[in-house]
Amino acid sequence: MNEPTFKFAGIQMLIGENKQENIKNAVKLIDEASANGAVIVSLPECFNCPYSTGVFKQYSESLGSSETIDALSECAKKNKIWLIGGSIPEVDKVDGKIYNTCFIFNPQGAVVGRHRKIHLFDIDIPNKIRFKESETLSPGNSLTVIDIGYCKVGVGICYDIRFPELAMLYAKENCKFLIYPGAFNMTTGPAHWELLQRGRAVDNQVYVAAISPARNPDSTYQAWGHSSVVSPWGEVVATTQHSQDIIYTDIDLNKVTEMRSSIPVYQQKRNDIYQIINQSSTTNNTYH
Ligand SMILES: NC(=O)CC(=O)C(=O)O
Numbered sequence: 001m002n003e004p005t006f007k008f009a010g011i012q013m014l015i016g017e018n019k020q021e022n023i024k025n026a027v028k029l030i031d032e033a034s035a036n037g038a039v040i041v042s043l044p045e046c047f048n049c050p051y052s053t054g055v056f057k058q059y060s061e062s063l064g065s066s067e068t069i070d071a072l073s074e075c076a077k078k079n080k081i082w083l084i085g086g087s088i089p090e091v092d093k094v095d096g097k098i099y100n101t102c103f104i105f106n107p108q109g110a111v112v113g114r115h116r117k118i119h120l121f122d123i124d125i126p127n128k129i130r131f132k133e134s135e136t137l138s139p140g141n142s143l144t145v146i147d148i149g150y151c152k153v154g155v156g157i158c159y160d161i162r163f164p165e166l167a168m169l170y171a172k173e174n175c176k177f178l179i180y181p182g183a184f185n186m187t188t189g190p191a192h193w194e195l196l197q198r199g200r201a202v203d204n205q206v207y208v209a210a211i212s213p214a215r216n217p218d219s220t221y222q223a224w225g226h227s228s229v230v231s232p233w234g235e236v237v238a239t240t241q242h243s244q245d246i247i248y249t250d251i252d253l254n255k256v257t258e259m260r261s262s263i264p265v266y267q268q269k270r271n272d273i274y275q276i277i278n279q280s281s282t283t284n285n286t287y288h
Contacts, residue, residue, distance in 0.1 A: 004150045007176075009038035010211035011086075011148045012227040014244045015047055016218070019059060022048045022286045023071045026086075034079035035248050040148060040251075043086030044213040045228070046100070046160050053136045058087035058099050063090070063111065070237055074102040077109030084164070086181040086211070087117065087157050089137075095140040102155055102181055104146055117157035118166065127189040131221075133159075143169055144282040151176040151253055158182035159227035161196045161210065164203060169278045171204035171266075178254045180210045189224020194236065201230040204264070205259045206253050213255025216244040232259040 011029045015022050017237050026047055033041045047049065048068050061068055064243070074217030076083040076121065085103040090101035100120075102112030118140045120133040144155040154177075161167075161180045170178055178200060184193045201208040201248035209231045213223045225242030229249045238249035261265060 001255045001257050003257055005250050006150050006207060007036075007039065008229065008249055008251050009033035009036070009041045010209055010227045010229065010238070010247045011041060011043050011047075012212055012214050012225060012240055012243075012245045013044060013047060014214040014216055015044075015050065016216065017050055019068070025067055027071055027075045028245075029246060030075050030081070030083065031079060033248070034081050036246075036248065038081065038248065040082040040084070040153075041085035042179050042209060042211045043180055044223075044270055045087045045181040046089070047086035047181075047213065048088050050106040050219055051223070053131070053133060055091065056098055056100075056136045057091075058082055060089040060091040062093045063103070063187040063257055064093070066230075067285055069111065071100055072103065073105055073109040073111065076105035076107060080107040082106060082146070084153075084155060084179050084181065090114075090116070099140055100133065101140070102144070102157055104144070104155065111153065113144050113146045114287045115144035115155040115157060116142075117160060118176075119159045119163055123188075124150050129185055131185075138278045143173070143267050143278060145170065145173050145175060150251070151256075154178045155179045158184070161200060162192075164200065164222060166278055167200040167204050167206075167208075168276050171206055172276065172278070173205060177207045177209070177251055178204070180208070182184055182210045183213055183221070184224040186222045186224060189226065193224055194230075194281075197228060197230045198234045198236070199234055202234040205232045205256060207256070207264070208242060211247075214244040232256050
């Protein structure tokens with residue numbers, strides 16, 4: 001077996017209320033990750049604004065007139081890296097709806113993917129946390145698969161990780177690496193963050209990365225942090241605590257092949273009993 005290995009970096013950045021400062025911080029940390037050899041880098045969910053339904057509209061931007069997208073495009077091009085641009089509140093120029101959107105850039109700086117969070121984070125855990133993204137956001141309707149040359153990568157945003165069907169569809173599309181910019185909190189983070197990543201990784205025999213903001217004591221939403229990468233075997237191969245940090249790991253595609261040949265669940269699926277079907281258009285390559 002001689003599959004390629006490549007370096008991934010996840011940026012666990014501190015996010016505040018000042019959009020320009022957030023963008024500046026993101027660019028500085030991406031430059032650092034690239035200088036340390038990362039060829040693919042991911043930012044966290046809502047990296048240019050506070051994670052709060054009350055402010056998404058005010059911070060929202062559209063492709064074609066977005067200082068955030070322009071800065072990320074320039075940064076990907078300068079560093080010649082693949083960039084999974086966390087997420088930002090995106091307003092659609094045609095329908096006016098706001099989405100929680102991850103823009104993805106190739107090493108030439110072109111937007112090659114746009115993942116709009118499919119499953120909105122609507123939860124109510126009595127006396128702990130109530131959050132309703134659907135108060136201001138609309139859900140996306142398609143999967144996002146990017147071929148980065150080394151392998152195909154499937155992208156989800158935060159709550160999307162709770163839906164095994166999405167990860168299974170990505171595996172069916174032959175993705176070997178799933179990346180979820182996310183922002184779990186102090187209630188769900190300790191309970192589910194790592195468990196879900198390990199579950200998605202082992203079920204689908206893929207690498208899984210989940211990249212969080214750093215915890216900001218001044219924020220109304222306290223992010224769990226603990227950005228991590230999990231191998232197809234289910235081991236946590238990179239992680240951190242809750243402060244600003246960059247995590248690095250070598251994504252060794254031999255590990256995917258080894259796992260798939262030693263425990264061949266894909267050949268053992270009982271498609272005569274159950275099936276998982278993609279009913280969306282897998283990727284939408286026309287952006288406005
Ligand atoms: N923020 C999210 O979308 C999801 C989350 O925090 C959770 O599922 O828990």
